[in-house]
Amino acid sequence: MLRRGLRNVNRYLLVFAIAVSLNFFLPRLMPGNPLALIAGVDVGLMTPAERAELMEQVGLNEPLLAQFFDYWKSVLTFDLGYSYRSGRSIAEMIGERLPWTLLITVGSLMIASVVGIILGGFSAWRRGKKTDLSLLTSMISLQSLPSFWLGMLLISIFAVQLGWLPSFGAETPASGYVGWERVRDILEHAILPIITLTILSIPGAYLTMRYAMLEVLGSDFIRTARSKGASERRVLFGHVARNAIAPVVTFLAIRFAFAFGGSVIIETVFSYPGLGRLIFESVSGRDYPVMQAAFLVFTVAVLVANLFADMMYPILDPRMRVR
Amino acid sequence: MSVDVRPAATAPSEPKERKRKAPRLANRLGILGGAMVASLLFMAIAAPWLAPYDPAERVGLPFQSPSSEHLLGTNDVGQDLLSELIFGARVSLTVGIVAAVVALILGTTVGVLAGYYPKRLGRILMQGVDVLLILPFLPLLIVLAAYLGRSLLNTIVVIGVLIWAGPSRVIRSQVLSLRSREYVLAARTMGAPDRWAILRHVLPRTALLATGAFVRAVSTAILLEAALSFLGLGDPLQKSWGSILFWAQARGAFLTPAWKWWVLPPGLMIMAASLGFALIAFAMEERINPRL
Numbered sequence: 001m002l003r004r005g006l007r008n009v010n011r012y013l014l015v016f017a018i019a020v021s022l023n024f025f026l027p028r029l030m031p032g033n034p035l036a037l038i039a040g041v042d043v044g045l046m047t048p049a050e051r052a053e054l055m056e057q058v059g060l061n062e063p064l065l066a067q068f069f070d071y072w073k074s075v076l077t078f079d080l081g082y083s084y085r086s087g088r089s090i091a092e093m094i095g096e097r098l099p100w101t102l103l104i105t106v107g108s109l110m111i112a113s114v115v116g117i118i119l120g121g122f123s124a125w126r127r128g129k130k131t132d133l134s135l136l137t138s139m140i141s142l143q144s145l146p147s148f149w150l151g152m153l154l155i156s157i158f159a160v161q162l163g164w165l166p167s168f169g170a171e172t173p174a175s176g177y178v179g180w181e182r183v184r185d186i187l188e189h190a191i192l193p194i195i196t197l198t199i200l201s202i203p204g205a206y207l208t209m210r211y212a213m214l215e216v217l218g219s220d221f222i223r224t225a226r227s228k229g230a231s232e233r234r235v236l237f238g239h240v241a242r243n244a245i246a247p248v249v250t251f252l253a254i255r256f257a258f259a260f261g262g263s264v265i266i267e268t269v270f271s272y273p274g275l276g277r278l279i280f281e282s283v284s285g286r287d288y289p290v291m292q293a294a295f296l297v298f299t300v301a302v303l304v305a306n307l308f309a310d311m312m313y314p315i316l317d318p319r320m321r322v323r
Numbered sequence: 324m325s326v327d328v329r330p331a332a333t334a335p336s337e338p339k340e341r342k343r344k345a346p347r348l349a350n351r352l353g354i355l356g357g358a359m360v361a362s363l364l365f366m367a368i369a370a371p372w373l374a375p376y377d378p379a380e381r382v383g384l385p386f387q388s389p390s391s392e393h394l395l396g397t398n399d400v401g402q403d404l405l406s407e408l409i410f411g412a413r414v415s416l417t418v419g420i421v422a423a424v425v426a427l428i429l430g431t432t433v434g435v436l437a438g439y440y441p442k443r444l445g446r447i448l449m450q451g452v453d454v455l456l457i458l459p460f461l462p463l464l465i466v467l468a469a470y471l472g473r474s475l476l477n478t479i480v481v482i483g484v485l486i487w488a489g490p491s492r493v494i495r496s497q498v499l500s501l502r503s504r505e506y507v508l509a510a511r512t513m514g515a516p517d518r519w520a521i522l523r524h525v526l527p528r529t530a531l532l533a534t535g536a537f538v539r540a541v542s543t544a545i546l547l548e549a550a551l552s553f554l555g556l557g558d559p560l561q562k563s564w565g566s567i568l569f570w571a572q573a574r575g576a577f578l579t580p581a582w583k584w585w586v587l588p589p590g591l592m593i594m595a596a597s598l599g600f601a602l603i604a605f606a607m608e609e610r611i612n613p614r615l
Binding site for chain 2: 015133144145146150155260264268280288301303
C-alpha cells in the first residue's frame with residue numbers, strides 16, 4: 001500500500017511538472033508576440049523603450065533555459081507575480097476568490113453525494129425494476145444538460161420571474177450586513193449556484209454507487225449472508241453499502257476536482273466572484289499572468305483531491321490494506 | 324487515480340423477467356437516440372431550405388417578441404432567432420463529430436500501441452493518459468483555447484486533443500486481451516510482422532468498442548463546444564447554439580421575458596444533440612458489457 005501511494009505521488013509530481021511546463025511553453029510557442037501573451041499587455045500601444053523595459057522585467061531577453069529555471073523558482077517560492085493589467089498581486093487576487101469557489105463546490109458536492117448515494121443504492125437494490133430503469137434513464141439525460149444553460153434558466157425562473165433569490169454576485173454590495181444577516185445574505189446568493197452544481201454532480205455519484213452496489217450484490221459473501229437468514233435490511237446496510245462506499249468516496253474526490261473546474265462556467269453565469277470567474281475574466285481581458293496562476297491553483301486542487309482519495313481508500317476498504 | 328472507480332459489474336444471478344426487460348430498454352433508448360440524431364442531422368443539412376431567413380441578415384427590429392413573421396423573435400441586432408437556431412445545428416454538429424474523429428484517431432492509436440506493446444511503450448503511454456486525465460479539464464480547455472485563438476478549427480483541435488484519453492483506455496484493455504488470443508499468436512509465430520498482426524487481427528476487433536467510444540465522444544464534444552462558445556471562445560463568425568446563448572447572456576436576455584424564446588430553445592437543442600448520441604452510446608455499451 002505504501003509503495004502504491006508513493007507511486008501515485010510520483011505521478012502527481014509529474015502532473016504538476018507538466019502543468020508548470022505547459023504554462024511556461026504555451027505562450028512562448030504560440031504565434032504572435034510572446035510579450036503580449038506573457039505580460040498580458042497591449043504591445044501595440046507601447047513605445048519601443050517601454051517595450052524593452054518590460055522585456056527586461058519579464059526576463060524575455062534571457063536564454064530560454066534560464067527563463068525556465070526562473071519560472072520554476074518563482075512557482076516553487078509561491079511568487080505568483082503581479083497582474084500587469086490591474087497592478088495587483090496575483091496571490092492576493094486568488095486568495096480572495098478561492099473561499100467563494102470552495103463554498104459552492106464543497107456545498108454542492110455534499111448534497112450531491114448524499115442524494116446520489118441514496119438513489120444509486122436504491123436503484124441497484126431494485127435492479128431491473130421500473131424505478132431503477134426510470135432513475136437510470138433520467139440520470140443519463142441529466143448528464144447531457146449544458147451546465148450554463150441550467151444556470152441561466154434557474155436565474156430566469158427563480159431570480160427574475162419569481163423574484164425569490166438574487167441573480168448575481170456573492171453578497172449584496174454595500175449592504176453593511178453583519179453577523180447572521182450577512183450569513184443569510186451569502187447563503188441566499190449561493191443557493192442557485194449550489195443547486196446548479198448539485199444537479200450536475202448527482203448523475204456521477206448515482207452511477208458510481210449503482211455500479212459499485214451491483215458488483216457487491218453479485219458477490220459470494222452476500223449470498224452467504226442471505227442464506228444464513230440475515231434480514232434484507234441487514235444485508236443491505238451491514239454488508240452491501242459498507243463495501244460499495246469505497247469506490248464512491250474515490251469518485252467524489254475526483255468529482256470534487258471536476259466540480260472545481262466546472263466552477264469556471266457556473267461562476268460566469270452567476271457572476272460569482274470565485275476562482276472560475278477569475279479565470280474567465282483573465283481570459284476575456286487577456287490578463288495572461290492571472291490566467292496562468294489560476295490554472296496552477298486548479299491543478300494543485302485536483303492533485304490534493306486525488307491524494308486525499310488515495311489516502312481514504314485503504315481506510316474504507318480493508319482489502320486494500322494487504323500487500 | 325489508480326483505483327478504478329467504475330468497476331464493471333459482474334453479472335449476479337437474476338430472475339428471468341429482469342433479463343428480458345433491461346435489454347429491451349437499452350434498445351429502445353438506442354432507437355430514440357438514433358431518431359434524435361437523425362432529425363438533427365437532417366435539420367443541419369436542410370438548413371437553407373428550412374430556415375425562413377438568412378441567419379446573418381438583419382431582417383427585423385431588434386429584441387422582437389415571437390410573431391408570425393419571426394416565430395422565435397429577433398436578437399439584439401434584429402437577426403431571426405429561429406434561423407440562427409436551425410443554422411446553429413451545422414456548427415455544433417460539425418464541431419462535435421469532427422472533434423470526436425480527432426479523439427478517436429488519437430485514442431485508437433495510443434490504445435492499440437499501449438495494448439499491443441504493454442511493457443515499455445505501453446507503460447509510458449498510459450502514464451501520459453493518466454496525466455491527461457488528472458489535469459483540471461475545463462481550465463486546461465479554456466487556457467488552450469485562449470492561447471490558440473478563436474476559430475472553428477482551433478475549437479475542434481482543442482476538444483479533440485483533450486478527450487481522447489478515455490477512449491484510449493477502453494481500447495487498450497481490449498487489445499491487451501486480444502494480443503494473446505490464438506489467432507494472433509499463430510500469426511506471430513508464423514513470422515507475421517507486428518504491423519500485419521495489428522492491422523489484420525487486432526484493429527478490426529476493436530471496431531465495435533471504438534465506435535461506441537466515438538459516439539460517446541461526440542456527445543461530450545457537443546457539450547464542450549457549447550461551453551466554449553458560451554464563454555466567448557468559439558468562432559466569432561460561425562454562430563453555434565452555444566454562441567446564441569453567449570449573446571443572450573451578454574445582452575441580459577435571461578433577465579427579461581425573452582428567455583423563453585432566446586435562452587430556452589438553443590439549450591434544448593444542445594441537450595437533444597448530446598443526449599441523442601449519449602443514448603446510442605449507452606445502447607452500444609450495453610451490448611458489449613451489460614450493466615443494466
